[in-house]
Amino acid sequence: MKLTDLSVLLVGCGKMGSALLKGWLDKGLEPGNVHVLEPYPSAWLQQQTQQGLRLNCLPKSLPDVLVLATKPQIMSDAIASIEPFGSQSTLVLSIAAGSPIRLFEDRFGANVAVVRAMPNTPAAIGAGITALVANNNVTDDQMQLAEGLMASVGKTITLETEDQMHAVTALSGSGPAYVFALAEAMTAAGVAAGLSETIASQLACATVSGAGRMLEETPDSPSTLREQVTSPKGTTAAGLDVLQRKDALTYLLTATVKAAARRSVALSDT
């Protein structure tokens, strides 16, 4: 099905919901075919009503896709108002961390077609990556539809089992925050080395962003790209000797991702 012909009911239009909606509207989704439920609509979302998007009212017929983008903690309450829309012909596409497929099967019925997806915030600039997993009720056409929607805001990968979603959420879902934290820490390190905050921040952010683009735009692996910066006995080798001493960086990130994955498991159990 083409994006132009698609009808969508979006529940929750905060940071991720609006990043996805922006991407879909840019790619040709008709605002007139979109209903959004959002108690605190942004100025941008309110503006879309002038193009025909319907805010805080329910569609008269079943939409092709019901997108769930509220926080997992209030997912159950949010579903209460839209239970009749979880029919077999409507694809339920949830992006909530820690909301398992069984929650939607319990609430909408065992026959409901559910795709669980984990995007990340670079989706806002079309540079996201989304992992998807479906239940057995999802048809090939519906899976293609879900992949197509998420591909319009970045890359997609399909998971083998829903269990993998905890690690995915911890790695790529939360991952942009780790990278932004790196830029913040590099700025602080630049200040400690004698630069002004402004110059340190400019250098740190451009370095993170430029290195990210190289990962994207060159065929080289992260290891090769790292080696290309590192002259024997030079400055980078001296720095990496601290960063990677006793695998410190790998150890820290492994513990980080494990903690996030544990939180995903805990959210699924509540």
Ligand SMILES: NC(=O)c1ccc[n+]([C@@H]2O[C@H](COP(=O)([O-])OP(=O)(O)OC[C@H]3O[C@@H](n4cnc5c(N)ncnc54)[C@H](O)[C@@H]3O)[C@@H](O)[C@H]2O)c1
């Ligand atoms: N932000 C991320 O990086 C990210 C990445 C991947 C997945 N997610 C998932 O996306 C979901 C939304 O996260 P977010 O960061 O956009 O949060 P957010 O708080 O920005 O957005 C959630 C929105 O839901 C709205 N809402 C609250 N109650 C509602 C209701 N009853 N009906 C409809 N809308 C309601 C809120 O007003 C808010 O605007 C979460 O489940 C999160 O796990 C977020």
